[in-house]
Amino acid sequence: MILSALLTSVGINLGLCFLFFTLYSVLRKQPWNSAVYAPRQLAKQTRRSQNGGGDEEEDDFFNFDMLLPSAGWVRRAWQVSEDELLCRSGLDAVVFIRIFVFSSRVFAIGGAIGIFVLLPVNYLGNQLSIDFYDLPNKNLETFSISNVNDGSNWLWVHFSAAYIFTGVVCYLLYYKDAEKLYKTLARVKSQSSQQINKRDRLLGFFRGRDTDVSHYEQKLEDLERNVRIEQHSLTGELPNTSVEVPAAFVSFKSRFGAAVALHMQQGVDPTEWLTEEAPEPRDIHWSSFSSSFMKRWISRIVVVVACVALTILFLIPVVLVQGLANLEQLETWFPFLKGILDLTIVSQIVTGYLPSLILQLFLYLVPPVMLMLSSMEGYLSSSSTEKSACTKVLWFTIWNIFFANVLSGSAFHQVNIFLEPKNIPKILAEAVPGQATFFISYVVTSGWTKLSSEISQLTSLLWSYVTGVFSSNDDEEIDVPKLPYHSEIPRILFFGLLGTTYFFLAPLILPFLLIYFCIGYITFRNQLLNVYEPKYETNGRFWPIVHGSTIFSLILMHVIAIGIFGLKKLPLAATLTVPLPILTLLFNEYCRRRFVPLFQYYPTESIVKKDKEDQNRPNMAEFYDKLVTAYRDPALLPVQYARNSSSLSSPLLNSQV
């Protein structure tokens, strides 16, 4: 690709983005669109009006301002503080936005180094020996490391840049960004429960082989004598069902007691008595409530195998289907299309776009499939299921978009490479720089376009118009969507991986990424405030995935650097790069010990503090009363209650915070 072609593509996409954002700023002001652009406010108003409280303050009359594009929403999205975001959309939203902040900072610094230091060095090389002057017709490769002469000492600039960039990323992971997040998390964990809308009672969740409930009670009393135990099991609570399940929710008088039951191995056989923190009632995955240790263990293994197979072998069925769905096949299946398909333009479009369309369709199926697989693993909560699906989608994306494009051989050939670890740096160093142009246009088309479609919500908008024509019921329940973290986070992290690996190979990618992260920051802040509502909390457990992905990206960059310096006949630089991945892994290991426990459990310090505060609260008795009915499987409730149970049980616990 030449520079002018890239600039054209960028221009077109930038124009489209601008158009969509302008369109959004007009459409969002139309009151009949608020079900699409501001469902959160609308739902709140609907609830308020259903409860008979307050008059409708919405004014429905026409105003000329409503047709003018404006940037007020950008200002509003920008101004919201992190605390307000935490309060309105939960910790997961804060983590999500932090990914943009972190990536923007990384690529602002990386971009400065890349554009002002590495790009000129690359451009001044003449390995590719292309005419120096005709800038617009310049091949983009001249801006990449491929253009630096073999054995040139200029490569030491790239070497230093790799070290500096790694240092910057690790520093940002530890101080200026992530530590802030850890501090927020620590604050949330030690904060008094009056202030924070989060799970505010630890509930030990017991599973066992035995089905005799009274036996449990006896055992539990033996185990935890300092804590008065109330035990509610499904069977105990619901006399109209006769199914006994070997699992129960157990509530404790104090958080500390629950934490003790959670952290200690109860019986001599560690698989007999399993304890887990109970999720919030709205977060429970009821179908895996009573599965045993063995069942969960086996299903987890099966799912892991299925996921690995799907991830590695995904491209094979896709390529096969693409082969089947070519022009001639279509003509055989749908003979009436023959006339149209014989037109040159149509046939060009079909043969040009059909394969990519099929690939896109298959890719759209991946997040739901991964979510389904994760739900088969038997996690007790939807949040854990989504977190697990997020990891799966991330690895899928890295493998099937990055490695499949870079290695571009048969899938089996790709797997083989990882059976010869010695050759990995060389193979990657040969293959990765060549795909720089592809990934630059991927950022511009896929990344920017996704943001436009996210903000404009065109499909939802069209759908609301279509349904609006057929239904005229104004009092209908507003369906406030949830941000699908398991498909969005992997996408953003993948752009981070592209930036990190191409940072010193083809720094031209960095400005486009930086634009993506900045627009994404504003877009998603706006969406989180107006469109998406948190259905449950993972307590920031997505951040370790972000951390892991960043470390993986750095290591991948180092491996490619080792290969590149080898190929460019600078073996000393290749050798001196070897300590870099080792140091990065050590840094990762330190962070794992230092920060990861914070994401998993509440420390004693904050639990005891919260317990003390609880003792002085007047409405604890009321809370215990509500707790009795909080954990009931909606499937076992009478039908009229079952439908509302998720919306009922959620305020039940939150009413008290």
Add this chain to the structure above:
Amino acid sequence: MILSALLTSVGINLGLCFLFFTLYSVLRKQPWNSAVYAPRQLAKQTRRSQNGGGDEEEDDFFNFDMLLPSAGWVRRAWQVSEDELLCRSGLDAVVFIRIFVFSSRVFAIGGAIGIFVLLPVNYLGNQLSIDFYDLPNKNLETFSISNVNDGSNWLWVHFSAAYIFTGVVCYLLYYKDAEKLYKTLARVKSQSSQQINKRDRLLGFFRGRDTDVSHYEQKLEDLERNVRIEQHSLTGELPNTSVEVPAAFVSFKSRFGAAVALHMQQGVDPTEWLTEEAPEPRDIHWSSFSSSFMKRWISRIVVVVACVALTILFLIPVVLVQGLANLEQLETWFPFLKGILDLTIVSQIVTGYLPSLILQLFLYLVPPVMLMLSSMEGYLSSSSTEKSACTKVLWFTIWNIFFANVLSGSAFHQVNIFLEPKNIPKILAEAVPGQATFFISYVVTSGWTKLSSEISQLTSLLWSYVTGVFSSNDDEEIDVPKLPYHSEIPRILFFGLLGTTYFFLAPLILPFLLIYFCIGYITFRNQLLNVYEPKYETNGRFWPIVHGSTIFSLILMHVIAIGIFGLKKLPLAATLTVPLPILTLLFNEYCRRRFVPLFQYYPTESIVKKDKEDQNRPNMAEFYDKLVTAYRDPALLPVQYARNSSSLSSPLLNSQV
């Protein structure tokens, strides 16, 4: 090697063994040798006589029976029950003997399959096409899998044998042997403390960055309110020292309280407050008492790197030194030896034995070096240090005896193989069967000889004679040795690895191994009862090492099987072997979840039971009084106490059991 040569070697070694065992049966009856052959009884008698209790019952007069060899000691060693062994030598001794029992059972079954099924199949092949009849001159290779014809369907017998043997080993690991051990352990853990000579008070051990002790006390009270805390720090206890260290022993009124403090993360920063179970007073490694999280973490990384480097590169300095110490070098260094070295016999001995002697010397240095490295890792107890050293020595042995012999290239070449995982089965399948003869004679010479020298304790005996000449003090403290688990266990496990890998390659090795394990069983039972005294307990934590090593041996066998079936042109069998290592790893993973927690922590069930028993015991107040002085650094005590502290503090806690 031909069969007759092997039989000669076996005959000589068997004769030597018989000689040494006969010699032992005579020597052990001589009263002046009891410091070598029965120091445990002698020490007990000495203590008794020092305390003035009881008359000397030992009769010192000459008896003709004393010169006659007898097998009474074998009967006595055989008859001792496991419970008695547990009581007299601790759980580690039981685990140690279990290794022999487990290995004997495995290789009794494996040997039966190998000798009666695989050996005839191998012998009837004619791949090596050697004359069929002259049995004594038969090359040993004719008994190995190398003799089976390529592509022969007889190889399916080996295939089935691999599956059956893996099944048998896993079954034995799980039921007939190991589960017994787990049951013993579970019984020990849940048994009442009156019956069992083990650490009987859990002590939380706190470490922190802060050096202000009162600050700790304040924090601890916040953290653990249900449990009354007594806190003894070094500074608090010893007014004559002014050093404050950021670490303290904290004792709890109940085991449950201590377990809670141990299992839960205390502060928000997980590296600020570290809790660990306190070792028994006699087991404490005082020098690493006050090291911080960072110091331990860094020193652990450094030690791991040093160990890996030592293990992989060990042979390089050895080969270099062997090169230096050749005949000409010796003549240059010691010119007066020139005359002797010029003799043909002497020069042959020197050139023949010197390299192997140097290798042996270096190998003898390995366990102490590994123990030193482990002690630098900053473990709080000697038992953890020894366990860590055991793992290190095991990997060292497997690498430097198995792989170095099998691959027999330069050390760098060996490392390279593991960078190309795809080729590992092929390379191993080519190299391993060729070394069968070497390893058979290794078992016969090194294994059997080691048992002879273990039982006869020749060096100790000579040493006692030498010192006996110069010293005539009868009241001297008897120095009862401790079984060096960290050097003995890896040796035994290595023989297990040899048996497992050569089981279907060259089954001729199995009878010799079986003899080794049977003699070893009797020998070490005898030694544990008479010679070695436990200095501290690891609570059976050596067993997970045994388990891991067995699983590794099985996987190694499978990898070689895959390679062999490929080489022997039976690709279907190679493919069908692939599930075997996967199944074995799954079995291992299941065992890890099912059994490993038992080795690490006491479950709530047994802790609470013990606590209840404690409440009814009359001498608890006395116990608490003693506890105050139990944990004192001997280095900080006045000199006359410091020397005796290890023997003092040990009965201190045990007096109560």
